[in-house]
Amino acid sequence: MSAVLLAAGSALLFGVVYQCPWRAVLLAGLLAALGWGVYAALAKVAHLMVLPDFAGALAVGALAEVAAVWRRQPVSLFVVPAIIPFVPGYTAYQSMLTLIRGHFVSGLGLALSAVVIAGSLAVGLALATALVRPMLHRRRLRAPLRSR
Amino acid sequence: MSDQTSSAWSNPLTVVAEAGVLLLTSGAETSRVEDTMERLAAAFGVPAQAMVMPTALFLHQAGGPTVMQRVRRRGTNLAVVELINAWSRDVAAGRLTLGEFAERLSAVPGYRRYPPLVEVAAAGVAAGLLAMLFGAEGVNLPFALLGGATAQGVRAMLRAHAVSPGVSDFLGAMLAALPALLDAALGLGHGGAVLAGGLMVLVPGVMMTTGVRDGIAGDLLASVSRLLEAAVVAAAVAAGAALPLYLYLLGHGRWPV
Numbered sequence: 001m002s003a004v005l006l007a008a009g010s011a012l013l014f015g016v017v018y019q020c021p022w023r024a025v026l027l028a029g030l031l032a033a034l035g036w037g038v039y040a041a042l043a044k045v046a047h048l049m050v051l052p053d054f055a056g057a058l059a060v061g062a063l064a065e066v067a068a069v070w071r072r073q074p075v076s077l078f079v080v081p082a083i084i085p086f087v088p089g090y091t092a093y094q095s096m097l098t099l100i101r102g103h104f105v106s107g108l109g110l111a112l113s114a115v116v117i118a119g120s121l122a123v124g125l126a127l128a129t130a131l132v133r134p135m136l137h138r139r140r141l142r143a144p145l146r147s148r
Numbered sequence: 149m150s151d152q153t154s155s156a157w158s159n160p161l162t163v164v165a166e167a168g169v170l171l172l173t174s175g176a177e178t179s180r181v182e183d184t185m186e187r188l189a190a191a192f193g194v195p196a197q198a199m200v201m202p203t204a205l206f207l208h209q210a211g212g213p214t215v216m217q218r219v220r221r222r223g224t225n226l227a228v229v230e231l232i233n234a235w236s237r238d239v240a241a242g243r244l245t246l247g248e249f250a251e252r253l254s255a256v257p258g259y260r261r262y263p264p265l266v267e268v269a270a271a272g273v274a275a276g277l278l279a280m281l282f283g284a285e286g287v288n289l290p291f292a293l294l295g296g297a298t299a300q301g302v303r304a305m306l307r308a309h310a311v312s313p314g315v316s317d318f319l320g321a322m323l324a325a326l327p328a329l330l331d332a333a334l335g336l337g338h339g340g341a342v343l344a345g346g347l348m349v350l351v352p353g354v355m356m357t358t359g360v361r362d363g364i365a366g367d368l369l370a371s372v373s374r375l376l377e378a379a380v381v382a383a384a385v386a387a388g389a390a391l392p393l394y395l396y397l398l399g400h401g402r403w404p405v
Binding site for chain 2 (some may be wrong): 003004007010013014016017018019020021024035072073074075076077079080081082083085087089090092093095096100101102110118122125126129141
C-alpha cells in the first residue's frame with residue numbers, strides 16, 4: 001500500500017519536473033498508482049521477473065491512452081511521468097556497484113536484467129498503444145462531431 | 149525573435165515549421181510533430197508534407213517552397229507540447245488566425261509552467277520517495293532529497309550554459325552521488341537506495357518513452373536515434389556516479405548495499 005503511494009507521489013513530482021499542467025500531473029499520479037497496484041499484485045502472485053513490469057507498463061500505457069482522448073491532450077503528459085517509478089534504477093545501480101567491485105560476471109547479469117526489465121516496460125507501453133489507440137480511434141470516427 | 153515573427157507573417161510555412169521546431173525541442177513524438185505541422189499547413193491554406201527527424205525537420209508545399217529547420221538542442225518541456233497541441237486545435241477549428249498563432253508561438257521559447265526552484269524541489273522530493281520505494285528509511289530521506297535536488301539543479305544549470313547533454317548528466321550524477329556517500333560514511337545505511345533515488349532524476353524518461361512510441365508509429369530513424377540518445381545519457385549517469393563511488397570504496401571499503 002505504501003509502495004503504491006510512493007510510486008504515485010514520485011510520478012506526480014516527475015510530472016512537475018517535466019512541466020506538465022497540474023491536472024495532467026494529478027492524472028499521471030493516479031495512473032502510476034493503478035499501474036503499481038497491478039505490478040505489486042502480480043509480483044506477489046507470480047514470482048516471475050519480467051511479467052509484473054510488463055503488466056504494470058501495459059496498464060499505465062492503456063490508461064494513458066484513455067486519459068489522452070478524454071482530456072484531449074498529448075499522451076506524453078500522462079505516460080512519461082507515470083512510467084518513471086517502474087524504471088529499474090535500483091537494479092542498474094546494483095549492476096554498476098558490482099562492476100566497480102570487479103565482479104564482472106554478476107555485474108553483467110544485473111545489467112542484463114535491468115535491460116530486460118526496461119525492454120519489458122517498452123513492450124508493455126508499445127502494446128498498450130498498438131491495442132488501445134485503434135479501439136478509441138474507431139469510436140471517435142463513429143461520432144466525429146463531438147468537439148469541445 | 150520579433151524579427152523572425154514579422155517575416156513569418158508573410159509565409160505560413162515558416163510559422164508552421166517554427167511550431168514544429170518548438171514541439172520537437174520540447175519532447176514531442178515524431179508522428180505528433182509531423183501530424184501537427186501538416187494539419188496546421190492545411191488549415192492555413194498551404195497543404196504541405198512534413199518530414200521530421202530528431203535533428204532536423206522539412207516541410208514541403210507541393211509545387212511550392214520547402215522549409216528546412218535544423219534542430220541542435222532538445223529538452224523536455226511537456227507544457228509546450230500541450231500548449232501547441234491546444235492551439236493547433238483552435239487553428240483547425242478556425243478560432244485562431246495565422247497572425248495570432250505566430251504571435252503566441254513567439255512567446256513560447258523559455259516558457260515554463262513551474263519556476264526552476266519548484267522544479268528542483270520536486271526533483272528532490274521525488275528522489276526521496278523513490279529512495280524509500282527502493283528500501284530506504286526515514287533517516288535517509290534528507291540525503292536522498294539533497295541528491296535529487298542536486299541532480300536536477302546541476303543539470304539544469306549546465307544545460308542553460310549550453311553544456312552538451314552527456315557532460316551535464318555526467319557532472320549531475322557525480323555531484324548527486326555525494327549526499328549518498330555522506331549517508332554511508334555516517335553509517336546510516338541504505339546508501340544504495342539513496343544513491344539510486346537521486347540518480348532516478350537523471351533518467352532519460354521522455355527520450356525512452358518517445359523512442360518507443362516513435363518505433364510503434366513506424367518512425368524508425370527517430371526511434372533508433374532517440375533510444376541511442378537515451379542509452380548514452382544512461383551510460384553518462386552511470387559513469388558519473390561510478391567515479392565518486394569508486395573513490396569512496398578505495399578509501400573506506402565499507403559500503404552498505
